[in-house]
Amino acid sequence: MDTNETLFLEQWQNTANDIRIQPIHHELYAHQQISVHLLRLDLIHPLISGNKWFKLKYNLLAALQANKKTLLSFGGAYSNHLHALAYAGNLFQFHTIGIVRGEEQLTPTIADCIHWGMSMHYMPRGSYRFRYESDFIQDIQQRYPEAFLIPEGGHNAEGLRGCSEILNNIDVTNYSHIACAVGTGATMRGLLQSLTNQTCVVGFSALKKCDQEQQYLQQAYPSLRWQLIPDMNFGGFAKQNQTLLAFQQTFHHQHQVELDYVYTAKMMYQLNQHIEQGLIPKGSKILAIHTGGVQGNRSVVV
Numbered sequence: 044m045d046t047n048e049t050l051f052l053e054q055w056q057n058t059a060n061d062i063r064i065q066p067i068h069h070e071l072y073a074h075q076q077i078s079v080h081l082l083r084l085d086l087i088h089p090l091i092s093g094n095k096w097f098k099l100k101y102n103l104l105a106a107l108q109a110n111k112k113t114l115l116s117f118g119g120a121y122s123n124h125l126h127a128l129a130y131a132g133n134l135f136q137f138h139t140i141g142i143v144r145g146e147e148q149l150t151p152t153i154a155d156c157i158h159w160g161m162s163m164h165y166m167p168r169g170s171y172r173f174r175y176e177s178d179f180i181q182d183i184q185q186r187y188p189e190a191f192l193i194p195e196g197g198h199n200a201e202g203l204r205g206c207s208e209i210l211n212n213i214d215v216t217n218y219s220h221i222a223c224a225v226g227t228g229a230t231m232r233g234l235l236q237s238l239t240n241q242t243c244v245v246g247f248s249a250l251k252k253c254d255q256e257q258q259y260l261q262q263a264y265p266s267l268r269w270q271l272i273p274d275m276n277f278g279g280f281a282k283q284n285q286t287l288l289a290f291q292q293t294f295h296h297q298h299q300v301e302l303d304y305v306y307t308a309k310m311m312y313q314l315n316q317h318i319e320q321g322l323i324p325k326g327s328k329i330l331a332i333h334t335g336g337v338q339g340n341r342s343v344v345v
């Protein structure tokens with residue numbers, strides 16, 4: 044690695060605040076003799092939030108190594124990923140391009156991205172859904188030859204590598220279970236990659252359907268312990284209802300932690316449901332990961 048790259052990694056590391064592990068007390072947990080701790084990744088950086096700090100790290104490094112000064116990625120109008128990318132790109136002197144799903148709109152998320160210098164390009168949903176296909180990616184690369192492409196959510200080898208460092212400095216032998224929210228699945232895969240012991244990773248998907256990811260995990264990690272649970276309560280990605288909103292507010296009030304509606308509130312709600320239903324054995328010690336993304340709550344008008 045040349046000095047530039049070493050310097051980048053050092054500077055990236057310097058953006059990180061201390062994170063902590065917060066015990067969460069709840070009658071339900073006491074009753075089932077289960078302990079729950081929250082890994083506060085949301086505290087790592089106010090704007091490069093939670094798991095996105097880990098996913099962007101090696102993507103920015105790879106862009107430097109490829110001598111690219113422009114970063115391009117994809118997301119919705121409230122995307123935590125684009126938000127973090129726009130800020131991080133600005134901080135490290137990259138030009139950034141965001142391809143946004145759907146019609147042109149000015150959400151608070153997009154306003155921030157523009158403020159940090161991101162060029163926004165809106166793409167009709169009919170085309171956007173091909174974002175993972177190679178023809179589509181080739182076409183984008185031809186249109187933006189100067190850009191380093193990062194897939195939606197930072198879901199690539201570099202993103203996974205970053206996520207495999209989430210549990211560095213944590214003694215995982217203290218926990219029987221690691222709980223995380225799942226979108227693209229990069230975070231969960233990264234966690235699995237870093238685990239060699241008998242800790243069980245329980246992923247709570249923000250999506251109603253996740254059988255493809257389940258199939259992938261089955262063949263990629265046959266000897267590790269994991270479970271991937273679809274959103275069975277709220278109707279799928281970014282969907283919410285009064286129950287979820289009330290849960291998020293109560294949680295905030297009781298534990299002084301703001302969860303986001305799309306991922307972590309759903310994770311904690313479903314984790315509690317699992318514990319209530321006796322699906323997690325007595326005596327379990329759970330480390331739940333707060334993956335950040337609270338800026339996305341601006342999509343909800345309460």
Ligand SMILES: *Cc1c(COP(=O)(O)O)cnc(C)c1O
Nearest residue numbers: 226227228229230306334335336
């Ligand atoms: C992006 C995001 C996720 C999803 O992570 P994946 O690696 O895509 O599964 C989870 N939680 C929060 C808060 C996020 O912003």
